[in-house]
Amino acid sequence: MATTALAERVHDGPAGYSGVFPDAEWAAEIARLAAERNATILAHNYQLPEIQDIADHVGDSLALSRIAADVDAETIVFCGVHFMAETAKILSPAKTVLIPDARAGCSLADSITADELRAWRAEYPDAVVVSYVNTTAEVKALTDICCTSSNAVEVVESVDPARDVLFLPDQFLGAHVKRRTGRENLHIWAGECHVHAAINGDELTAQARSHPDAELFVHPECGCATSALYLAGEGAFPADRVHILSTGGMITEARSLRSAVGAPTKQVLVATEIGMLHQLRKAAPGIDFEAVNDRASCKYMKMITPAALLRCLVEGRDEVHVDADVAARARSSVQRMIEIGTPGGGE
Known part of the structure; x- marks a missing residue:
């Protein structure tokens, strides 16, 4: 595919590809190139607003991967981080999957390697391994059942109570599952998303107390998350206004608040990556959504720039490959997850 005048402006730098402004010319060129490649553009909720707005589908990683498997397009352009594009490839092995910048990694997925999981499994040879979808293909291939934040409790509850469960990699999601299930034989890996981990309890408490009439999405x-539940449990913040939700769950709850009968919700405090605010504001335009921490921006998500997307469609880069054996074993763990409860929209 020949380069274009617009694509010639693209240049690389420490923060990724730049040099292109997301104006009408850019949008038209993206649409033309996508049609020419028979490509569907998928964007995660944490992407830049202009990337979300140009995408054919916006959502959580698992929901997008399932869309990738269902659409007729030969090429999937996954605007997200690398493990998400891998999951799309796992569920759509015959399709070409591209990520606009392969350097867009994930601190949570990187917090456990396949070798570390093998060593942990050796300590608990009879345990069931439950892995969050925010993991690499190699880790999914060593997993018994994957989960999302919306069905993690159901997945763990589906395991024989007598068996140990190794839950990975997110320690905060693991703590949430342990609280909900009361399971003492749930062993939790000490991984974390650097962005979510930085949204701390003191910050949330201060915001909640200064906005006593707001709803809280965490x-x-x-x-x-523990601080949010503590506030509710102590009566410092109404328990019915504290919602621990996946990003897909946040969209559903926002629409529910918008359509609720009675006094309308005027403000929602949101504890997650700030890219989520764009979709929430579109889902419920009458509500004021504000970040608990307005610095909670993932640098890896933001590497998928307008310039990177243009380069991807012009050059057919960067293609995502997953070893066939690894993909088959990883696909099995994802399919088991889908069979248990409701996986929802993803993480």
Whole structure:
């Protein structure tokens, strides 16, 4: 595919690809190139607003991967981080999967390697391994059942109570599951998303107390999830206004608040990556959504720039490959997850 005048402006730098402004010319060129490649563009909720707006589908990683498997397009352009594009490839092995910048990694997925999981399994040879979908293909291939934040409790509850469970890699989601299940033989890996971990309890408490009439949306990966439940339990904040939700669950709850009968919700405090605010504001435009921490921005998500997306469609880069044997074993753990409860929209 020949380069274009617009694509010639793209240049690489320490923060990724730049040099292109997301204007009408860019949008038209993206649409033309996608049609020419028979490509579907998928964007995660944490992407830049202009990337979300140009995408064919926006959502959570698992929901997008399932869409990737269902659409007729030959090429999937996954605007997200690398493990998400891998999951799409696992579920769509015959399709070409591209990520606009292969350097877009994930601190949570990187917090456990396949070798570390093998060593942990050796300590508990009879345990069931439950892995969050925010993991690499190699880790999924060593997993018995994957989970999302919306069905993690159901997945763990599906395991024989007498068997140990190794839950990985997110320690905060693991703590949430342990609270909900009361399971003492749930062993939790000490991994974390650096963005969510930085949204701390003091910050959340201060925001909640200064906005006593707001609703509170908290992603279970957040370091402040325990503080949110403590506030509710102590009566410092109404329990019915504290919602521990996946990003897909946040969209559903926002629409529910918008359509609820009675006094309308005017403000929601949101504890997750700030890219989520764009979709929430679109889902419920009458509500004021504000970040608990307005610095909670993932640098890896933001590497998928307008310039990176343009380069990807012009050059057919960066293609995601997963070893066939690894993909088959990883696919099995994802399919088991889908069979248990409701996986929801993803993480």
